[in-house]
Amino acid sequence: MTNYEAVFNRCSVRKYKMELIPADFFKKLNKFLEGLSPLYPDIDWKFVLFNAMDDEGSTKGLFRVKAPYYLVCFTENDKNAWKQAGYLTEQVVLYLTAHGIGTCYQGGARAVLDEAPEGMGQRIVVAFGYPEGDLYRESGNAKRHNITDICIFKEEPTAEMSRLLAAARLAPSSVNSQPWRFVVYRNRVHIFARDNLITKLPITREMRDVDMGIVLYHMALTAEELWLDAGLVYQEQLAGRSVRGNTYVMSMMFQS
Numbered sequence: 001m002t003n004y005e006a007v008f009n010r011c012s013v014r015k016y017k018m019e020l021i022p023a024d025f026f027k028k029l030n031k032f033l034e035g036l037s038p039l040y041p042d043i044d045w046k047f048v049l050f051n052a053m054d055d056e057g058s059t060k061g062l063f064r065v066k067a068p069y070y071l072v073c074f075t076e077n078d079k080n081a082w083k084q085a086g087y088l089t090e091q092v093v094l095y096l097t098a099h100g101i102g103t104c105y106q107g108g109a110r111a112v113l114d115e116a117p118e119g120m121g122q123r124i125v126v127a128f129g130y131p132e133g134d135l136y137r138e139s140g141n142a143k144r145h146n147i148t149d150i151c152i153f154k155e156e157p158t159a160e161m162s163r164l165l166a167a168a169r170l171a172p173s174s175v176n177s178q179p180w181r182f183v184v185y186r187n188r189v190h191i192f193a194r195d196n197l198i199t200k201l202p203i204t205r206e207m208r209d210v211d212m213g214i215v216l217y218h219m220a221l222t223a224e225e226l227w228l229d230a231g232l233v234y235q236e237q238l239a240g241r242s243v244r245g246n247t248y249v250m251s252m253m254f255q256s
């Protein structure tokens with residue numbers, strides 16, 4: 001399975017076998033981590049992986065899923081730090097999924113580590129390991145909003161645009177909130193994040209930004225898979241624009 005195929009087959013895994021993953025795999029994973037592509041090249045990041053089987057006390061927090069391993073994403077402090085974390089972490093989640101390893105984001109968890117990377121803040125924790133039950137799910141069984149509920153279609157979408165939106169729709173999100181909204185043209189899509197009372201709280205706003213980073217990665221990966229000449233850009237003229245109470249995040253523009 002490729003990372004792209006994992007977009008359509010992944011599901012959160014909440015029960016794990018307390019089994020070791022071979023050291024060889026961690027060598028490959030570390031190589032993969034070296035080649036991640038960031039959403040914001042100027043915001044530095046670091047992943048810390050740890051085996052929690054011998055150290056029950058190494059993570060704490062709400063909703064913690066018990067797993068043999070955890071992955072912790074750190075980034076430099078920046079207003080876009082949480083989006084950067086979601087964009088990078090989803091690359092690792094899809095890689096693990098494609099390699100037969102289950103994952104579950106842990107929005108309420110904090111890793112207690114001896115040494116945090118200097119000058120960086122902890123953004124998101126992911127539990128991972130071999131699953132006790134199903135690792136994959138048919139995309140039709142994922143609980144998601146209908147595409148027409150999250151998109152405003154200004155023009156008839158192309159087949160590629162429809163595929164891109166299908167991949168975006170399947171992104172995982174904190175409490176399955178699916179905060180993404182799209183204004184769709186044939187050659188561009190503007191991406192918005194849903195605002196409501198809850199997103200006024202810092203923790204929910206941070207998790208919403210992680211969600212937005214994840215969905216942006218699903219779109220970037222799909223564009224690459226389809227060989228589309230497309231890129232994510234922040235359009236200044238849309239800054240501060242709101243559509244039905246949703247805040248502008250970025251746009252994906254296609255070269256024709």
Ligand SMILES: Cc1cc2nc3c(=O)[nH]c(=O)nc-3n(C[C@H](O)[C@H](O)[C@H](O)COP(=O)(O)O)c2cc1C
Binds near residue numbers: 014062104124173
């Ligand atoms: C930022 C973020 C935080 C999450 N936090 C938790 C969590 O604390 N506990 C949990 O069981 N699942 C958590 N999840 C998983 C979501 O509940 C899950 O992605 C969503 O319900 C969609 O289901 P799926 O991942 O199976 O497609 C989180 C997901 C994201 C993206």
